[in-house]
Amino acid sequence: MDKTIHLRFIPQGKKLQVTIPLKMNFQNIEIDEEVEIECQNDNTIASLLERIKYEIKLLIHNKMTESEKELKIVDDDIEIYLKRTRKQGYKIIPTDLTLSVITAQNLEKTKMLIFDKEYAVVMNSPKIKKISLQPVLYANFLANLDKFEGSYINYYQCEFKWYRSKDKIEWEELTDKVPYKIKSEDVGYFLKLTCKPFSNRKIEGPSVETISEEVVLEYPLIPNCPFELRHSYTKTKLSGLSFRVVSYNTLSSRYTFKDDKYSYCPKEFLSIDYRKQVILKELIGYNADIICLQEIDEDAYANFFKPSLANEGYVTKFYRRGNYRKEGLMSAVTKSRYKLLSYEQIVFSQALKNNAIFSNLYKVVSTDKVFMRKFGMQSSSMLLLTLKCKTKRIILVANVHLSHLPQYKDLRLIHCFLVIRYLNHMKEKLEDRFKNFKINIILCGDFNSSPDSSALDFLKKNGIRSEDYIIAGCHQLNLEHLLKLKSACGFPKYTSFTPDFKGCIDYIFIENEHADVEQIVPFHEDILEDYLGIPNRFYPSDHLALVADISFKN
Template structure:
């Protein structure tokens, strides 16, 4: 067995960390019941390092420092133990020359000796730096450990999940990771009262686990044979499944995946990023004053989201406000476990959230994935040249437009069973309450990108290939806006109010907003105060985003004229697959249709739209998110069929 595997012998072990790119090595060992960690320069001769170790051991043998002066003077006359003899042998026999530098002296075939104690040297032992599991555990919601490794590969790690008897005393969390690295004999006492329930990285708690703690054991491996010490993590008790009657009613319409290769089920869902909830669940963002702290915890919302979305048996899901860490560490591993794959696109600037497209691996192959920042495309592409030149007259809003971080995520999928391709586009446009002009420009830019992508991609295909379009996202635009009309009707007139909305101090009234019947029954004065506070918070957040941007903002061309609009045509008019709807976003003080699934008219027919939750279900806990819904948006779900 390799050197790391030798760690199972009864001889003591000394661990040497010799990481490439660092100037020091770390030597760790236990002596006389005490752990020692010494950082020494790689370029230092071995003799100096051994001398330092000897002095360190001698000092530790003297006992604790005496604070009383008389006692300290008395102890000075007592004989002190001499520093122990410290040496390093190669192949258990040959002494390593003391002029050899540390970087070369400490190897996995060497023997480290302190007095009469002998240690096998383990260099760069596979180890776990961090192991964590969700602090809330629910029946039916998958557990994905968050693990950080050193000198190990996630592909070789071994995972075991055990159910602990209810009588066992358990402390939630992981053991001392430093101790785990050095002590191969440690096992938690709960192991004696635990039953193995699963082997593998992801575990889906069952009904039998309810009210039990779970024990996760992870053993790091560098290769199939080179193993480090296992690390253990105790979860909190497993809770019963969520209260999700409204979601279950929607899932009744999607009990199984669509079996036909000519059909596909599509979802668009803004899942609500953690970035916008406030830093403290006990003191959430003013937008969500009505949410209790339990609902605001990411471990609750994300667990509910996974159970919800998988129950829809979708083929393609376009998600917005997806935190980058959540996608990489949890969402994508879970989706791959159940037969999906996906791609992620982060917004520009320093905001660590963006869009994600998930697709069923048995139905589609990924051909291409890209992320296109909207503003650079508007400025530089040939298809947007005339548009960008024309809007230079809109000076009051142009600088603000240049600062926006929105992107268009574009994924090209090929159907496995025939010569059909889908260009799936996904975006989240600006949300400012006075940014109709900006959203219109962003929408037109998205459409230009889609049209250019279709044209360019079709050139590489055979004549019999068919290319269709699905455009999803949170457009932050209701159906009366210029952007929506441009996408669905193929044209926006220069007289549309969105072109000149930046000139108004007040927002023009929207004719398609939900009626007062859909407003929460709040005191009007309270509503006004809340709206004022939300607008103030929005302005502060936008300024903070601008301050964090790390890319230069090109100045707009100077003009003294006033911009009064532009007639713009859309090359690929789309069909609103799920509309009309009463609302897709319900935050109590703001209710509107913001989310869409838009598809190319000539390629798709709409077979079924999954009914939205009732208004009574949405408002059961005042507004969204809530105990029953993980986001302040509702997912749009529809079944399509290729023509």
């Protein structure tokens, strides 16, 4: 065990975390454990040393037999102090000093003595708190970190090493590159990754390791999937005033292994490495002009979907949901048909407060602190593309993902109002800029709202029922808009299908005055109902893709 005591400053609460790797023998009682203590940074050294003595006495007492517990341990039995080495000897540091005085100094010559063991003291060394690999590893895919969390870590200075083993006892070193491209000869082996962390100041922290849950597998063959029946409706690409739109929540890997929600799906088919290949095959077969995806993993986008869709002639844009989640919204359009004029993400919790076009609403709802606290916690977002067509049209393509929590129906309604208000604002700006162009809106996404919800009423009927008025402080909000929208795919029986929920919550909205629906690609609900839920080997997400052929009116 390392003979270094680590002090780490925690800005929240101005606390100090002290980690001590105790290895000692007290009257034939062996102690080999790591002790972690938190204290205020303005505490005295004396209070910290007393706390350490207490933890040591507790460890010794827990290791004692019943007869040994009659032996009392007093503070004088435990010698512990801080000292600073000098050219000749050392000086004991006064215990009435606060910890903040010590931590502000260079600790290179500071030592802590516990019994007869001398420990180096290091400030703000890196510490890895969580590290793990993907739950499922396939040959010829990348093995990478699934979780990597800690403090004072500079990821790019860390030293990694990969190993493999058949029995988790004898390990063979592979490489020091992260991620690791798994080879065919790794099938049947467990993989281990070790990490020696370093901080920005190149301070070394304690090394950690993580071992794969299962051995490396061969990638399974993708079977014939039900979406191939849907592909029979989308064999040809569209042209002229007609275009095909896909909206699809693809299920982020952040949520697949979080709890037992998807326990009905075998791990190998729940893995993002399996599902992303199936999703891509499904998307390509739709021959779509516009694709709006929700819950796309950032890594899967950068390393897989972006290059793969570029090869198919698409330009893609991605934003983290809420600007902080490692999954988000991705929109793709065919380069041959559209010129991308601009793109942006609107995070509703930030836009309400900071965007002038929402100032009137903000003045009202900001009086309700409870409402604003809930609103500020939301990551709901919109990715907006502005496209120029060859047919003298500008299309605003909005891709939206709203909160799934049942108790937030009022927030979803407010989010829909913000979406429509912003789209109207952008449409007016573009009409001033492009005098000879028609400006049209396509609104896609996972609204997490059923057809009879207040959010859907607002979108479909331009307003809400009196019983759905939102109460914010002493105000009652009746929300309205003038856009005439209709759901291009209607209101299918299912767009999401799990044991916990089966229903319609995903939509593609078009302007009724300016566009017609030429074709809705069937969902084949009868096949879906043969399963307990999706995803599974044949369905790569817990949602279904919405696919519609739309044409603009002349």
